[in-house]
Amino acid sequence: MSNIYVFPGQGAQIVGMGAELYKTNTAARAVFDEVDDALGEKLSNIIFNGPMDELTLTKNVQPAIMATSVAMFRASGLPLPEYVAGHSLGEYTALCIAGAISLADTARLLRARGNAMQAAVPVGMGLVSVVLGLDADTVRDICEKCGCDMANDNCPGQVVISGLKGAVENASEKLKEAGARRVMPLALSAPVHCRAQEPSIEIMRAEFEKVKIETPKAKWISNKTCTVIENPDEIKEALIYQLTHGVRWRESVLEMVNLGITNATEIGPGNVLSGLIGRTTDKIETKKLEV
Numbered sequence: 001m002s003n004i005y006v007f008p009g010q011g012a013q014i015v016g017m018g019a020e021l022y023k024t025n026t027a028a029r030a031v032f033d034e035v036d037d038a039l040g041e042k043l044s045n046i047i048f049n050g051p052m053d054e055l056t057l058t059k060n061v062q063p064a065i066m067a068t069s070v071a072m073f074r075a076s077g078l079p080l081p082e083y084v085a086g087h088s089l090g091e092y093t094a095l096c097i098a099g100a101i102s103l104a105d106t107a108r109l110l111r112a113r114g115n116a117m118q119a120a121v122p123v124g125m126g127l128v129s130v131v132l133g134l135d136a137d138t139v140r141d142i143c144e145k146c147g148c149d150m151a152n153d154n155c156p157g158q159v160v161i162s163g164l165k166g167a168v169e170n171a172s173e174k175l176k177e178a179g180a181r182r183v184m185p186l187a188l189s190a191p192v193h194c195r196a197q198e199p200s201i202e203i204m205r206a207e208f209e210k211v212k213i214e215t216p217k218a219k220w221i222s223n224k225t226c227t228v229i230e231n232p233d234e235i236k237e238a239l240i241y242q243l244t245h246g247v248r249w250r251e252s253v254l255e256m257v258n259l260g261i262t263n264a265t266e267i268g269p270g271n272v273l274s275g276l277i278g279r280t281t282d283k284i285e286t287k288k289l290e291v
Contacts, residue, residue: 002261003081004221005097006277007069009088009247010188012270013061015050018068021075021291022048028071028291031103035067038104039111043067058190059114063107066093069268070106073097075291076267083228083261085221087273088152088192088247089113091239097267098216100235105211112207116200117190117243126191127168131159133181136250142178146171151193152247155279160186162194197243204243208236221259226251228259249273253280265289 021028022044032044046055047064055061070093084094089110096106128151131139136153139161143150148163148171161168161175168191172183191197213232222229224238226248253276256264266274267289274286 001263002083002259003263003265004083004085004256004261005073005078005081005094005218005265005267006273007084007086007090007093007097008065008266008268008270008273009086009090010058010061010065010192011186012268012272013055013065014269015052015055016048017064017269018071019048021071025071025075025291027077028075031071031074032067034103035063035107038107039063056187056189057114058118058188059111062089062110062114065089065268066096066106066110069093070096070103072289072291073267076289078265078289080218081265082219083221083256083259084216084218085252085256086223087249088223088242090268090273091220091223091242093268094220095213095216095235098218098220100214100216100220100232101211109204109207109211113200113204113243116203117192117197119203120199121164121191121196123189125165126163126196127165128160128162128186128188128191129168129172129183130186131161131172131175131180131183133157134159134175134179138178139175142174143171146174149194150246151191153250154247155250155253155276158276158279162191163196164191193242193244193246195244200243201240204240208240221252221255223247223249223252226255249276250280253277253284257281257283263287
């Protein structure tokens, strides 16, 4: 029997997340203050007060969700588990709480990542949509033919596609013809985990040169390989690879089962990952951290 903490990605944000913790918990307050200092601005004010349009900007929402998740973890006083994992930007959060990347560096990396992702595809030129009711292989094949990509394999019957707007719209029609139950656009300001993010690679490679990555103190399950990666150089390459390739969450959950993980605690805003784990396997008991 093993435990894992899992950390959410973009889309989990709500205005006001972490605000009560900031008022009542010293450890949580220190997290938000350190992130503000690292970024040289009051991101916490946007997190706590909005507006939602500003919080949802990729450059803001990535460090915002990370900061809130780390604040919740540190406020809880929980010990490190044997394993950690995260969905997309949640990988950075997992590495931060596992001691592989400092909080300040994690904030700066995610701000750079958000800026790079937005710069790669101007607002309005990209599209991200969720596809319900088709298997991942079918979606992947149709995306390949249409010039976009499968960005997330979340759980059986739920995948996300991403890319330039015309390509995703074309794929969406083909997916409906192939039997998709629904294809719905998501409110993201930049397409994620797709070939359109190629310009982000060199930008983030340069950012990682400024950062020291340590061996994680908990075993980190990578979205790239769906296996544990502990070598700092391999961690860096996995995070860079993630910019242009999909999140293999369903496969990561199946690997958790193979590793004997029986309990998963979701830490951060929302409870999306608990739902995805539950729809993938009945062998892992999930709970949401409440602090």
